[in-house]
Amino acid sequence: MSGWGNDTAPEQPAAAGWGNGADTRSGDNGDGLGASEEKPAPPPLPWEHREAPKSDWVKKTAYNYANYNDDGAGAPDVTVTTVDWESNAQVYHYDGEEGDVGPVHTQLETILFGNEDERDPTGIDFTKISIIDVLQEGLTRINPINSFDTAGLHPIMLRNVQLCGYQTPTPIQRYCIPAVKMGHDIIAIAQTGSGKTAAYLIPILNQLMGKAKKLAAPRPNPVAVESGAAPPVTAEPLVVIVCPARELAVQIFNEARKFCYRTMLRPAVIYGGSPIREQIGQLQKGCDVLVATPGRLIDMMERPHVLSLRRVRYMVIDEADEMLHSDWEEEFNKILSGGEQEEGNIKYMLFSATFPTQVRKLAKDHLANTHVRIRVGRIGSTHVNIEQKVIWVDPFMKKTALLDLLYDLEPGRSIIFVNNKRVADELDDFLFNKDLPCTSMHSDRTQREREDSMRAFRSGTTPILITTGVSARGIDVKNVKHVINYDLPRMDHGGITEYTHRIGRTARIGHRGKAFSFYNEHDEAIAEVLTKTLLETNQDIPDFLQKFVPEGEDREHLKFEPGSDEESEAGDAGGAGGWGGDLATDGGGWNTGGDSKPAVADDAGEWGGAGANPSAGASGNDTWGGGGGFGGGENSAW
Numbered sequence: 009m010s011g012w013g014n015d016t017a018p019e020q021p022a023a024a025g026w027g028n029g030a031d032t033r034s035g036d037n038g039d040g041l042g043a044s045e046e047k048p049a050p051p052p053l054p055w056e057h058r059e060a061p062k063s064d065w066v067k068k069t070a071y072n073y074a075n076y077n078d079d080g081a082g083a084p085d086v087t088v089t090t091v092d093w094e095s096n097a098q099v100y101h102y103d104g105e106e107g108d109v110g111p112v113h114t115q116l117e118t119i120l121f122g123n124e125d126e127r128d129p130t131g132i133d134f135t136k137i138s139i140i141d142v143l144q145e146g147l148t149r150i151n152p153i154n155s156f157d158t159a160g161l162h163p164i165m166l167r168n169v170q171l172c173g174y175q176t177p178t179p180i181q182r183y184c185i186p187a188v189k190m191g192h193d194i195i196a197i198a199q200t201g202s203g204k205t206a207a208y209l210i211p212i213l214n215q216l217m218g219k220a221k222k223l224a225a226p227r228p229n230p231v232a233v234e235s236g237a238a239p240p241v242t243a244e245p246l247v248v249i250v251c252p253a254r255e256l257a258v259q260i261f262n263e264a265r266k267f268c269y270r271t272m273l274r275p276a277v278i279y280g281g282s283p284i285r286e287q288i289g290q291l292q293k294g295c296d297v298l299v300a301t302p303g304r305l306i307d308m309m310e311r312p313h314v315l316s317l318r319r320v321r322y323m324v325i326d327e328a329d330e331m332l333h334s335d336w337e338e339e340f341n342k343i344l345s346g347g348e349q350e351e352g353n354i355k356y357m358l359f360s361a362t363f364p365t366q367v368r369k370l371a372k373d374h375l376a377n378t379h380v381r382i383r384v385g386r387i388g389s390t391h392v393n394i395e396q397k398v399i400w401v402d403p404f405m406k407k408t409a410l411l412d413l414l415y416d417l418e419p420g421r422s423i424i425f426v427n428n429k430r431v432a433d434e435l436d437d438f439l440f441n442k443d444l445p446c447t448s449m450h451s452d453r454t455q456r457e458r459e460d461s462m463r464a465f466r467s468g469t470t471p472i473l474i475t476t477g478v479s480a481r482g483i484d485v486k487n488v489k490h491v492i493n494y495d496l497p498r499m500d501h502g503g504i505t506e507y508t509h510r511i512g513r514t515a516r517i518g519h520r521g522k523a524f525s526f527y528n529e530h531d532e533a534i535a536e537v538l539t540k541t542l543l544e545t546n547q548d549i550p551d552f553l554q555k556f557v558p559e560g561e562d563r564e565h566l567k568f569e570p571g572s573d574e575e576s577e578a579g580d581a582g583g584a585g586g587w588g589g590d591l592a593t594d595g596g597g598w599n600t601g602g603d604s605k606p607a608v609a610d611d612a613g614e615w616g617g618a619g620a621n622p623s624a625g626a627s628g629n630d631t632w633g634g635g636g637g638f639g640g641g642e643n644s645a646w
């Protein structure tokens with residue numbers, strides 16, 4: 009077995025995959041898993057007989073239930089080596105007496121930013137991330153920054169950016185940093201792994217540098233509260249960041265810890281599943297930047313002595329399309345009205361990699377008329393650095409195929425997505441019994457198990473993570489080399505949007521990665537939009553998807569129709585000037601790269617290079633795109 013789905017020049021038939029449907033899907037090029045004339049389909053070996061090659065996967069590690077006894081509920085004879093909750097991670101403690109900027113704390117600096125020699129991001133391929141078209145709409149045009157050095161950042165913020173190892177702003181950062189400075193509400197849409205978190209954290213925190221004392225509630229040094237020398241305070245954050253998943257909240261909190269370093273701003277995170285009293289304890293030491301999942305946020309809002317939103321200046325909704333979903337509507341409205349502030353007092357920022365039309369319309373209702381909308385690439389597009397393979401695997405062959413794939417791949421962090429919790433448990437057992445170093449996570453697990461699982465995956469102790477969609481969005485783990493869709497997302501459960509988020513766990517910020525998806529006749533519903541998604545970044549189209557390849561003009565200018573799960577803007581494409589679904593043809597907006605081809609264009613040069621001139625492509629026409637785009641006019645999709 010030499011490779012998986014390594015198929016093919018277009019004129020050659022594509023790899024067939026694992027299955028017994030060789031008659032219709034035969035003729036692979038001999039290096040995939042499927043049937044071919046030279047190499048007939050292997051008989052379905054029972055996986056029990058398969059042995060791991062002497063590969064470099066690390067040794068498997070069993071879950072340590074001794075670590076799990078955090079609430080005193082476990083067996084008394086178990087040695088408890090409690091791992092703390094992520095929400096208790098160390099943050100910079102300013103001393104109010106010291107002014108706006110605190111002194112260096114060498115030990116914490118290493119905890120937050122890692123060892124000095126690990127901070128340099130060399131090895132990242134920045135050329136392909138530069139790309140593409142950046143489109144903006146709104147009453148004001150934003151002049152993008154070209155470097156962090158000239159972005160007008162407070163010296164401490166600039167230092168924190170350098171400590172993170174960021175040398176050049178990503179496209180979304182180039183626009184968001186000045187847009188926040190100008191005081192706009194923002195909707196920002198950019199591909200997975202393109203630095204959206206820093207795109208809001210850096211400018212928002214920068215705006216508050218030096219003003220925290222004036223804006224924040226007076227409060228004692230948090231250390232004094234911790235030691236009991238001062239009474240607890242009510243948390244009155246200036247910034248609230250809401251996101252849909254616990255792991256994501258923790259991750260954003262960890263980013264916020266970095267950018268708050270040596271500032272007066274104190275970050276905290278609250279999320280469901282972990283002891284509320286611990287999180288209340290954190291809030292009562294004071295909090296300026298609060299990261300939260302919606303349920304826990306509302307819970308805390310109902311305890312006015314613990315949390316008040318009356319001072320909030322910035323509200324960020326991360327993974328905004330998910331958050332604006334009808335399931336969250338009630339929570340969302342409660343959160344938005346929780347500050348009871350005068351209109352205009354709070355700046356709203358919505359971020360995501362995907363943003364179906366319907367949800368964007370809803371989003372617009374919450375924002376000021378002066379908001380700006382920025383998008384990098386087609387909404388919901390996948391990144392060109394991800395090599396995507398779709399492999400035919402009959403349902404009963406999935407385990408065998410997975411095993412083969414894992415044995416065949418170069419060992420490295422891999423995420424396996426499944427569609428239900430039972431399958432996640434089952435695969436975890438199955439792979440573990442095959443001596444593969446795996447862990448798993450889903451929403452039925454306790455929060456302790458979820459955190460342990462993520463920690464083990466992040467650290468590389470268990471480089472294989474099996475999970476449901478709970479981890480599809482936002483999770484940023486370095487060096488995820490492979491994503492495997494053991495099950496493709498169903499159209500009624502996220503569809504192509506979920507696919508985009510799932511595979512976006514690899515190839516982040518200029519790295520490369522591979523995404524494999526097992527496909528069979530049950531996945532036909534997603535086939536058409538999946539095929540177009542593959543075509544968009546010039547991926548190989550296997551035989552069994554060939555019938556979904558659009559023809560002629562439609563092939564040249566791929567249209568992502570509304571009504572598909574990943575909504576596009578057919579209505580406003582083709583010159584209407586909105587957020588066109590077809591970057592190659594729509595005249596809307598302007599691009600930074602001087603090249604109006606979509607993300608596959610690889611010739612856009614360095615970040616911030618050719619794109620320095622924001623009027624390039626605008627044709628000096630104020631009504632960008634020829635009608636309705638500018639200012640969200642009537643023809644706009646908004």
Ligand SMILES: Nc1ncnc2c1ncn2[C@@H]1O[C@H](COP(=O)(O)OP(=O)(O)OP(=O)(O)O)[C@@H](O)[C@H]1O
Pocket residue numbers: 129173174175176177178181198199200201202203204205206360361481482483484512513516517
């Ligand atoms: N300017 C930069 N230079 C180098 N690395 C960066 C830069 N900005 C962000 N990063 C890093 O890129 C990674 C991805 O960023 P982030 O998680 O914010 O992506 P995202 O756009 O929010 O992705 P997703 O849509 O999947 O949530 C993070 O590890 C972050 O630290």
